[in-house]
Amino acid sequence: MRHQLLAFMPLVVIACSGQADSQQAPMSGARPFAVTPVADFDAPWAMTFISGGRMLVTEKDGRLLLVSADGKSRAVVAGTPTVDSKGQGGLMxxxxxxxxxxxxxxxxxxxxxxxxxxxxxxxxxxxTEEVAxxxxxxxxxxxxxxxxxxxDGHYSGRIAFAPxxxxxxxxxxxxxxxxxxxxPKATLGKVLRLTLDGKPAPGNPLAARGxxxxxxxxxxxxxxxxxxxxxxxxxEQEMGPKGGDEVNLIRAGANYGYPRVSNGDHYDGRPxxxxxxxxxFEAPKVSWNPVISPSGLMIYSGAMFPxxxxxxxxGGLSSKALVRVDLNGTSAAKAEQWDMGARIREVEQGPDGAVYLLEDGRSGSQGRLLKLTPRT
Structure with a gap:
């Protein structure tokens, strides 16, 4: 992690409407936030905040950890399912x-x-939490x-509760x-709308079409x-093929085109x-080529960075970056892209409005939890 903080140099925001802008946003030369390491994990994947500012953190190999708000203590949560962690798999x-x-x-x-x-x-x-x-x-x-x-690839597995x-x-x-x-018969390559019990939600728009x-x-x-x-x-954001990472506004019943269209090409060179x-097809609101390898998406609502x-x-994996996208209603445009010096797997907002990042790490190697707060 690069801890030096240089003078902030804002980027020009590129307007985007309809067809996606695929220009690569340059790395910002500075970070307008302080970075505080909080804890280390073994190839962490995701996190969520619960009562008292505590966190639940998943590790790729199948561990779920209950972590104190200050990151100084943790406990392995028993009873988690058995996972297949080969390749891109794991507890996600x-x-x-x-x-x-x-x-x-x-x-x-x-x-x-x-x-x-x-x-x-x-x-x-x-x-449940007991003495044991x-x-x-x-x-x-x-x-x-x-x-x-x-x-062992492209499982995805992100969860979002509807308002x-x-x-x-x-x-x-x-x-x-x-x-x-x-x-149409497969649920792969899809955004799915379910009841809280995992059943098909009534009124899903494509069921009548088979x-x-x-x-x-x-x-x-x-x-x-x-x-x-x-x-x-x-x-929603997704990894494109060779080029064409995307941010999409998800619309009911829409077809986002892959693999029939994309702003990237196949890895073997086929266009x-x-x-x-x-x-x-529904075009992305923003796309990147060269890619950022996006992972983790958070929409900020706190007071710490008004x-x-x-x-x-x-979070950017291959780009080792934190990327901001300016949202304005149903439009989006690229903003800053900060070099974080490590693959970023997850981005979350803390109860206090701080931004938290999980470095990716690898199985058997450490990935840090970082807390971002305004520079003083």
Whole structure:
């Protein structure tokens, strides 16, 4: 991590409407925030805040940790599901239920070996704390994306609760198989809208057209960020192929085009047609080429950084960056991109309005939890 703080040099924000802007935002030469390391983890993947400013943190190999607000103490939460952590798999997202203070329910995603191959799974359990330690009780599988696929990539598995508190949205990657993203019967390469029990939500827009009843939108690749803004708009970011990382405004029933169109190409050099106006596909609001390898998406609503309220923050893996995207209603534009010196897997907002980052690390190596606060 680079701790020196240089003079802040703002970037020009590039307007974006309709067709996505694919120009690469340059790295900002400075960071307008102080960085405080809080804790170290073994290949962490996601985190969520619960009562008292404490955190639940997932580690790729399958551990769920209950961490104190200051990061100085932690306990392994017993009762988590068995995961298949090969490749891009592992214990992935963790989100406390909207009524966590009453119910104690925690939602998890993870990759698992299932009949026919491997799949991303949505599960939930009740967090209990006793003298003997923390535990997930009554863990139940809510949904398994399909079809099952051999291979260890593009699980996705991000969770976002709808503002109505009665539904959740879940991302299922196309598992590096391309075509499932356009297959109406598959739930791969899709944003899914479910009840809190993991059932297809009534009124999903594509069921009457023969799609799997869980599908809300389709034509996606590897969806690693999902969040609602204060106006109820659902934003999603995903890794493109060779080029073409995307931020999308998710619309009910829309087709986002992959693999028929993309602002990138296949890794073997085969071209993919670019998004074009009126091509029948929903174009990204912002795209990157060269890529940033986005992972983790947070829309800021705190008071600590008032100028950023309502904007999206994305972790960059290959770019080793924190990326800000300026959101304005249903429009988006690139803003700053700060060099963080390490792969950033997760971005979250703390109860006090600070921004928290999880460095990616690797299995068997450390990834730090960092707290960002305004420079003084």
């Amino acid at each position: 997202d963790v989100v406390a239920a909207p009524d966590f203070a009453r119910s104690g329910l925690v939602y998890l995603s993870y990759s698992a070996s299932v009949p026919g191959g491997k799949a991303v799974v949505l599960a939930r359990g009740r967090l 330690g923390a535990r997930l009780e009554a863990v139940e599988t809510l949904f398994t994306a399909g079809p099952a696929i051999d291979g 109505d508190g009665r539904h959740l949205f879940f991302t299922a990657g196309e598992r590096q198989q391309f075509d499932p993203a356009q297959d 799609f799997a009843p869980e599908v809300w939108s389709y034509g996606h690749r590897n969806l690693l960020g999902l969040a609602f803004d204060a106006q109820g708009n659902l934003w 993919i047609p670019d998004h074009k106006p009126d091509d029948g 100028a950023w309220r309502g904007d999206a923050f994305i």
